[in-house]
Amino acid sequence: MHAWPASEVPALPGQGRDLRIHDTATDGPVTLDPGPVARIYVCGITPYDATHMGHAATYNAFDLVQRVWLDTKRQVHYVQNVTDVDDPLLERATRDGVDWADLAVQETTLFREDMTALRMLPPRHYIGAVEAIPGIVPLVERLRDLGAAYDLDGDIYFSVDADPHFGQVSNLDAAAMRVLSAERGGDPDRPGKKNPLDPMLWLAAREGEPSWDGGTLGRGRPGWHIECVAIALDHLGMTFDVQGGGSDLAFPHHEMGASHAQVLTGEFPMAKAYVHAGMVGLDGEKMSKSRGNLVFVSALRRDGVDPAAIRLALHSHHYRSDWEWTDQVLQDAVDRLGRWRAAVSRPDGPSADALVDEVREALANDLDAPAALAAVDRWAARQEAEGGTDIGAPGLVSRTVDALLGVAL
Template structure:
């Protein structure tokens, strides 16, 4: 599966700062110190209802992580999946009277278009669940043969008790885990499971549903969590720098994925930091596919909204915050974009050397994009009030906003 084209990232004078970011697993801020190549895995979409603003906010956050790392002169090895076969996708295809493959391919193509328009840097490896199945099957077999998984009526479940570190990503109690499991694709009430929280690794073929050869597992399809584990281990290995996604993935997805990988390899941790973006609401409720209260990037683009303004709307909110999409927050971003473009269109201006360092420091401080935007606002205000004589300043501001915030002025 191919990703989308990369926009050029301008080089800035000097060097960026190491990223200090909130780690869900420890509950505090950690300083990331990758080697020459920083490794990041961000969980991708299940391709229907793409790309809504919750998606966009999440991938915008991890685009900032990449840009901070690139500014430190590191390379970035970014991997993202597409869950192109799963119960919700199949259910949506039936509801809409579409072939599930056609639905997945169309929505993935739209997602690529939206990511390109928003100038989000693409992953080096963009892998679909279906194409990953040949690598998933041996992992499930290994877990089963090691006693970390068991069969139940043809399905294969992972035993959470096989990982001594289970629970160390979310730190939720058993009651919360059980409730979230039921809400987010698990089956804690199924009779015969060793532990209600045990997640499915391999679903035996169901009549009328797609299935693949699972070797000794029989025909079927993979569970959600093992998909990401197989892709991450294949392309990044254990102990990569950041596992990212929305806060709704903390449990069960990231908790279970970590345990799968740790049980498979005997190594710990799966990822050095678990980083999660907040949820976006509309009309007082979290945007969700089930509720249908979604704002789509593609719809805004068709209505003539500049993608740079959409991106500035996202950047105006701290990535970990839950916030609400309104017409006003978009209008504020449109006006900000206009002010910035007017400020950099002049032939000279106030020195921007300090601005570069302000934006760097803001982003290194747990991706504080609102502080970075405020710094650019202040430069634009000085430009509007007094101007300046530095002929290089407008160009430097444009390159800074482009390189670090992904916004083309």
């Protein structure tokens, strides 16, 4: 599966700072010091609907991670998956009377278009669950051979008790985990499971549903968590720098994935930092496909909204915060984009050297994009009020905003 084209990232004078970021597992900040190649895995979409603002906010956060690392002169090895077979996709295809594979292709194509328009840097490897199945099957077989998986009426489950570190990503108690498991795709009440929290590794073939050859597992399809584990281990290995996604993935998805990988390899941890973006709401509720309260990136683009304004709207809230999408949020971003473009359109202006440092420091400090916006706002206000004589300043501001915030002025 191919990703989307990369926009050019301008080089800035000097060098950026190492990223300090909040780690869910320790519930505190960690300073990441990758080697010359920083490694990041971000969980991708289940392509049964278009990219909404909650998706965009998540991928915006991890685009900033990439940009901070690139500014430190590192390379970035970024991997993202597409869960192109799963229950929600099959259910939507049945509801709409379309082929599930066609629906997945259609929505993945639209997602790529949205990411291109928003100038999100693409992953080096963009892998679908279906194409990963040949690598998933041996991992499930190995977990079974290790005694960490068991058969239940033909389905294969992972035993969470096999991992002594289980629970150390989300740090939730068993009762909270059970509630979230039921809400987020698990089946804690299924009779016969060794532990109600045990997740599915391999779903035996069901009539009318797609299935694949699973070797000694029989025909079926993979569970959600083992999909990402197989892709991450194949392309990044263990103890990569950042495992990312929305805050609703901390449990069960990232918790279960970490346990799968740790049992498979005997190594700990799967990732140096587990980083989670907040939820975006609309009309007082989390924006989600199940509720149908969605604002789509593609719809805004069709209405003529500049994608740069959409990115500024996303940047105006700290990535870890839960926030509400409103017409005013978008209008404020449109107004800010206009002010910035007017400021950099002049032939000269006040010096921008300090601005570069301010934006770098803000983003290195747990991706504080609102502080970065405020720094550019101050420069634009000085430009409007006083002007300046530095002929290189407007260009430097444009390159800084482009390189570090992904916004083309």
